[in-house]
Amino acid sequence: MDEERIGERKESQNGSTGHKVDCQAKDKKPVKATVLQKDVGLLSGVCLIVGTMIGSGIFISPDAVLLYSGAVGPCLLIWAACGVLSTLGALCYAELGTMITKSGGEYPYLMEAFGSIVAYLYSWTTVMVLKPSSFAIITLSLAKYASTPFYPGCTPPLLVTKCLSAAAILLIVIVNCLSVKLASYVQNFFTAAKLVIILVIGGAGIVMLAQGKTETFSNAFDGSSSSVGAIGLALYNGLWAYSGWSQLNFITEELKDPSRNLPLAILIAIPLVSVCYVMVNIAYFTVMTTTEMLLSPAVAVTFADRVLYPLSWIVPLFVVFSTFGAANGSCFTAGRLAYVSGRGGHMVKILSYISLKRCTPSPALIFNGMLAICYIIPADIKTLINYLSFAQWMFFGLTALALIVMRFTRKELHRPVKVPIVIPGLMVLVSCYLVLAPIIDKPELEYLYCTIFIFSGLLLYYPFVYRKVKWARKLMRPITMHLQLLMEVVPPEKTE
Template sequence: MFFCHVCVCAIKVVTTVPSSYALCSLFSVAMAGKEAEVLKMKREIGLIGGIAFISGTMIGSGIFMSPQFVLGYVGSPGASLVIWSLSGVIAMLAALSYTELGTIISESGGEFIYILRIYGSCPAFFAAFTFILVVKPSSIAAMAISIAKYAIAPFYPGCEPPQLAVKCVAAAAILLVAIANTLNVRLAVRIQVVFLVAKVLALTFIVIGGIVAITQSSTVIVENFKIENSFKGTQFSLSTVGMAVYQGLWSYAGWYNLNYVTEELKRPEVNLPRAVVIAITLVTGLYLLVNVSYLTVMTPRELMSSSAVAVTWGNKVLGSWGWVMSVAAALSAFGSLNGTFFSGGRVCFVAAREGHMPDILAMAHVHRLTPSPALIFTTLISLVVLAIGDFQSIVNFFSFTAWIFYGITLSGLIYLKIKKPELPRPYKVPILLPILVLIAAVFLVLAPIIDDPQIEYLYVTLFILSGAIIYVPFIHYKLCPGLLTKLTVFMQLFLEVAPAEKNL
């Protein structure tokens, strides 16, 4: 099955056009006022943009909100730094493995398209179903919550802001990012680059602030990192380590971002690996230095009790100017939200293009060349997730489901290396890398369940399997193929969109 798919990808593109697509194509010609012209997404992302989309998505809410959770799970400063380092190594190895997949299968869509080309339609649908309805919206909602908490923290000094206020601000952030991404791809890329510069400066400021704090008084950091105290109180179990790594990896979420937009990346065989190595190295180094800076002024107890670590750090180091850290954290999380939203819409777009979602979601605006229906759908699902979840539960839910499919994808790379070594590979990694990350993925999925089984994991599994209710009748047996034709044509006219072909 895979061999046929790869031949199609490597040699030519064969597109099966549904009946509603035929109507949409006529609209495309009419709207463009030209003879039949292929509508494709443009390659707008270069190396700088690629680095910005990876590191700009990774550096966001996590480094400002997850440190207290990581420390809370493992119990000691030394163990928390080990978790942050381990998370960075896992992210780097996973990203390099994905880079090889991205050069073999040079299509957008991330896990969905890789699983589709390697394992076929059924598992790919479950990946699309889960990522579109759970993983991406959960990630977007969690980032929006962190933006809101930091943005309104100065207005509620010394107490938790009301949940209603937090969620209203978070919803506004999601809508703002959705509008920017719907209007123009270049605008989204520029936002990502500008906010990356801002957040790197903010983290650098925290690092420098920590150095200054040490020169003034080294009591706290010496107490935190004395040999006898560094690992004192460490809580080690499969569940605590697994949940701590979940929180750590949440802060590295985004290492996979360019694989979702490969068709919009210039020279992906060159820029994809370069962007991955530069971005993750930069982020890992900054994260470790920032965590050390937090621990220069806060005891483990203070850090774990803080609802906004960067704000607490700012209040201690900057005094009355501590609110600046709230603004910096909110802006940082906004850039991360933009990158996650950009890639999330592409998963929905590619899944629809392959016939696994309604046709309307596979269309792009005829003038702006943005997948606006997919972006609008992603916005709506994200707002629903935002309304019903809180930050910590959303992160854990996101991590558990995401790593199931990361593991399946990495097993596909191992399969290709063993069974299809002749496939062209502009970039290669040793087979040991995906094996190590696959082991980590299995651990992250099974460890919390084995050590501390909770009913929520069963609910997640049942939700994923519930996709069969849609897949069997509508995708596999193709029942009611024209069910949404009228709605598709109406939405196409209303949104001024038409089917977009692959850009290979």
């Protein structure tokens, strides 16, 4: 490939020989290959899952889950059910991740089971919409909580929120471009911070329950919603708070001993998050009625004002820490998907290049950050969540189906973890329900737009991926060369 020759030329300009470079210090450390390094251990893996799952969702979604479920009782049941569904889905991904030890989340599994077109449509949708819009949603939440204390009694100006969100995106992208270890340290620190605030809120809730604050729990099922579509939307918003359970599969190639650490990190992280979520929601209901919770612009801040005053400022501060950590985890994994799909020829080649000095997929990370900044312009968080969940659960269902298919088509593959086939079957059914129920109950144009966008990728697939038209390669060659020289990146070394 011409791009690879450019990469080799760039390596020679930097004084390297062959395909080996020193990612840290030329004279002091062993020479490393120009590939992503295995720098993520069990603790960092657990922190990545917990840190990405516990982000903005638990501080945004409680009111939405309550709104669609209609009462306290079904609201808490939905939060618990979302934890069970996330655990079952993660067990499916544990089998897939230990069977096919490639980064990129669902991408290599769909490629192996269904071929290039399905994998391409996944990477097209996820790289262009799902990952950057998720990044945007989390940073918008961060900006909302960071600015709320400065505007008591009113909503922060939209321009302030958007500017803070863009600043957070830029900072996180810079951190992830600088070093994998730095990004992991940041993730570990902010995960510890968010667990502290979860324990503070949950502990305060236990104290309030002990004092007899149980009025909201009386007649907990009165007014429950019976609409199939409403329950589906409640599950959407609850599962949005749990989104992140599949994040470790995006960095399998950077995980130490994935056959052990991938399933172990899942079994530690997801039950921990489930307990935290139910505990926090119970705490909210001890001090707020359902109406007050629905009307609160920032549920966690309202809780803090009533329970922790004069130390109520602690909660919004730690919520900012929490959302920052979740955004960091989202950026970390999104860059890997763009990198892997670029390496597979489904995205422009420059996205698969690695920083010569820092061994990070900086072009993919920067591209994801640029798209995320574009997605903060609408700033309609709940619409984005519904749009995101619709497409995401389509691919979750396809991935669970891929596991079933490969049980018959790829029997020879080694499976360190093997789940009962009924679990992926259940995930396929749940995914079909979550995709179809809201559409049937209340059709919205956003679902049509999402479907059209997914399949519009085929318009690019045929000429640029399948046919590989020559004029496109000629057009991209100088662009790739100049971007490569500007960012000091090289093609990854091919390793077995």
